Amino acid sequence: MAVSLNVGGRIYTTTSTTLQRYNSKFSRMFGPGGLHGSMHDDHGNCFIDRDGDVFRHILNFLRTSELVLPDDFKELDLLEREAKFYQIKELVDAIAAMKEGKHRCLRTEVHV
16 A cells, blocks of 8 residues: 655655564554554645654665665764654664664664
């Protein structure tokens, strides 16, 4: 099922399967019996009042299980804070590993 999200004013479209890839806030929102987002914008998109620019990296991680950031990315602390908010432990761990090793691309295994 396609899902449209309005994250901080940015619109993202993905699938509920992608959002449920890891045991996270999204798996509880969009999984069986989930709330499917408690708030919607005027266009019917699930509204999440968080940083919309950084969310693209979170969504890409959910899609690929890889954390790939541009060489000039300077918002790793913000990305970590957002990953913690969404309760994506695998992303939090990948960010911690990236901080330690300064890697720009990390792959993690999917554990659902």
